[in-house]
Amino acid sequence: MFIRNCWYVAAWAHEIPEQGLFSRVILGEPLLLYRLANGETVALEDRCCHRLAPLSAGRREGDCVRCGYHGLKFSPDGACVEAPGLDRIPIKAKVRSYPVAVRNRWVFVWMGDPGLADTSLLPDNFSCDHPEWHYQPGYLHYETPYMLICDNLLDFSHLSYVHENTLGGSTRIAQSKPEVERVPQGIRVTRHVPDVPPSAYWRSFHEFEGNVDRWFIYDFLLPGTLIMDSGGRPTGQAEGDMAGAVRLHSCQTLTPETASSTHYFFQQAYHAPAPIPGTTATIFQGLLAAFEEDRSIITAQYRNLLLDPAAPMLPMAMDHALVQFRRLVDSELAKERERAPARPAVVAA
Numbered sequence: 578m579f580i581r582n583c584w585y586v587a588a589w590a591h592e593i594p595e596q597g598l599f600s601r602v603i604l605g606e607p608l609l610l611y612r613l614a615n616g617e618t619v620a621l622e623d624r625c626c627h628r629l630a631p632l633s634a635g636r637r638e639g640d641c642v643r644c645g646y647h648g649l650k651f652s653p654d655g656a657c658v659e660a661p662g663l664d665r666i667p668i669k670a671k672v673r674s675y676p677v678a679v680r681n682r683w684v685f686v687w688m689g690d691p692g693l694a695d696t697s698l699l700p701d702n703f704s705c706d707h708p709e710w711h712y713q714p715g716y717l718h719y720e721t722p723y724m725l726i727c728d729n730l731l732d733f734s735h736l737s738y739v740h741e742n743t744l745g746g747s748t749r750i751a752q753s754k755p756e757v758e759r760v761p762q763g764i765r766v767t768r769h770v771p772d773v774p775p776s777a778y779w780r781s782f783h784e785f786e787g788n789v790d791r792w793f794i795y796d797f798l799l800p801g802t803l804i805m806d807s808g809g810r811p812t813g814q815a816e817g818d819m820a821g822a823v824r825l826h827s828c829q830t831l832t833p834e835t836a837s838s839t840h841y842f843f844q845q846a847y848h849a850p851a852p853i854p855g856t857t858a859t860i861f862q863g864l865l866a867a868f869e870e871d872r873s874i875i876t877a878q879y880r881n882l883l884l885d886p887a888a889p890m891l892p893m894a895m896d897h898a899l900v901q902f903r904r905l906v907d908s909e910l911a912k913e914r915e916r917a918p919a920r921p922a923v924v925a926a
């Protein structure tokens with residue numbers, strides 16, 4: 578099951594065309610997203626109430642959408658406003674509509690009770706839309722359950738091994754002990770790794786003279802969003818002195834597509850008064866190469882899990898953050914079950 582009363586990122590804002598129709602499956606539900614004439618984005622169930630054809634295969638008519646099968650027409654709130662050949666529109670002729678919030682180029686949808694949609698719960702993904710933070714937006718599709726990717730992002734010890742030749746570069750990352758604490762809507766992970774060689778990823782866009790003291794400070798928030806300040810300064814240099822340092826701000830978020838597949842939206846931004854020619858693309862390519870490494874190991878892990886779903890895992894100290902996050906998810910699910918016991922379930926592996 579997935580938490581429903583929370584905001585999930587459905588798309589980067591630029592993915593939704595000015596005029597056309599955009600569809601994406603989220604929590605096992607087909608969604609249609611489009612922009613109204615006033616620029617506002619709406620999300621409707623992408624499944625006509627008549628014979629379940631996708632509305633995204635139909636067409637826009639002003640702010641309405643017409644099903645491409647037998648022509649029912651729906652307004653942006655999901656109500657059927659025209660039914661060709663019928664004298665009266667059946668009272669049940671409507672599709673579900675979802676609350677939408679667009680914040681810093683992420684398009685969020687609220688998959689639960691619309692009456693509980695609360696924009697104060699949106700994460701602070703400020704670097705996705707800030708004149709001094711620069712990045713290229715990324716998207717990856719995973720054929721694995723979203724929680725396995727949450728696990729990965731909650732334990733950076735894997736940087737030493739999965740990302741040995743990209744983001745990592747030292748076994749000292751895995752040896753360092755992160756602090757894990759609760760914050761509203763999630764947990765904070767703080768990891769300092771002193772006196773290590775800069776990663777190959779960093780060396781691709783920045784020059785270093787020696788080792789660096791690295792830091793990773795991130796909030797991992799429900800339902801699966803990572804907001805991170807990370808970087809490295811020349812070893813021994815005072816905290817706050819950024820001369821010769823690398824500093825990045827990253828926003829990444831996971832949205833379940835189905836019980837066994839996931840949308841991954843990400844960016845890693847650098848700070849500068851204006852974009853530096855070449856740097857934005859170099860950072861993006863380096864990050865993408867590293868995230869392919871994650872996808873490869875997590876997909877392989879999932880294949881093993883499928884072979885024997887009952888095979889036990891061996892809990893270890895480095896699982897601390899991911900265990901805490903899974904507890905948080907479980908407690909949110911329990912709250913939702915109490916609130917709406919009859920909700921149809923989507924089962925996660």
Ligand code: FES
Pocket residue numbers: 625626627628629630644645646647648649
């Ligand atoms: S399936 Fe949409 S009008 Fe028939």
Ligand SMILES: [Fe+2]
Pocket residue numbers: 729735736739740867871
């Ligand atoms: Fe990774």
